[in-house]
Amino acid sequence: MSTLLFEKQAGIARITLNRPEKYNSFNREMALALQAALDDCKADDEVRAIYLTGAGKAFSAGQDLGEIVAEDGPALTTILTEHYNPIVTRLRAIEKPIVAAVNGVAAGAGANIALACDVVVATESASFIQAFSKIGLIPDSGGTFTLPRLIGFQKASALMMLGDKVPAVEAERLGMIYNFFPDDEFEQASYALAEQLAQMPTTGLGLTKRALNYALSNDLDRQLDIEDQLQSAAGQTEDYAEGVNAFLEKRKPSFKGK
Incomplete structure (x- = not known):
């Protein structure tokens, strides 16, 4: 069975970590498959949003x-430099x-990979653990960089040292994630976010993401x-022209992601 499921539909690439019997814990095969899927998404102009989830009961342990x-297992440095980083x-x-x-x-790298994404949502019964x-x-997979910026230095330090389990409700309150949904509504509600994003001005969203990346290290000037x-750059896109025209014409814009 493939360690990763990958499909595209209506502008959305759905990537599913697929080792449910191991709570989607990462091995080399799955890590490299995820890298390849992300490379495919980057290169494919038809992909306008990416939806990353896990099969079964876990996102990733x-x-x-x-x-x-x-006996022939990879060294920790190999796992970081070739898998997670x-x-x-x-x-x-x-x-x-x-x-x-x-x-x-x-948990662990699974939590920090999720937190590196742009919009993080969870089932109400989910939890996050710096294990x-x-x-x-x-903590690796960018956790020492990302988590303090999301929830503050002191709280991140405590969670990383104590290894407390953070329920989704608390994660949302802390600002660790965007939102949570009841378990029975999660699939539809979370995928609807990807559908919404796939209809938005993709280039503008990408430039927003680039600006946020720069903001992590820049001073104000x-x-x-x-x-x-x-x-x-955003002002030269087709979607900007469409957005302005739609506003002036009092109609819903039809963005093409260009």
Whole structure:
């Protein structure tokens, strides 16, 4: 059985982590397959939004520890430099909106990969766990970069050291995720976000994502310059012209993602 399911429909690429018997924990095969799927999404102009979720009861339990302890298992540095770091950099570099639909537990690298996406939603019964301290490791997959910026230094520090389980309701309250939905409504509600994003001005959304990436390290003056540059680029798109015309004509815009 494939470790990753990948399909495209109506402008949306749906990527499903597919090791449900292992709570979608990552092995090398699944990590490389996810990288390949993200590369495909980046290259395909027909893809205007990406929906990332997990099969079964979990989003991802993080690293498959059985792979690490195997006699021929990869070293930790290999797992980071060849598996997780390339995934996280792709998630941030693809200038298309990515919805992480966290359908169950997201632990370790699984949690931090979800938090690197643009819009993170979860089932009401889902939870997020920085599980690394439980086995003597540090948070990876960008967690030490992303989580403090989402919820603050002190709270992130405590969660990473104590390894507390954060229910989806609390994650939303903290600003860790965008929203949560009742379990029986989750599939429809979370996918509807991807459908909405796929109908929006894709280039503009991509430039917004680029601006946010810059904002993580820029001072105000530099960020204002970046906004000037990217706004000028957005103003030259077909979707900008369509948006303005639709507003003036008092009709719903029909964006093409160009």
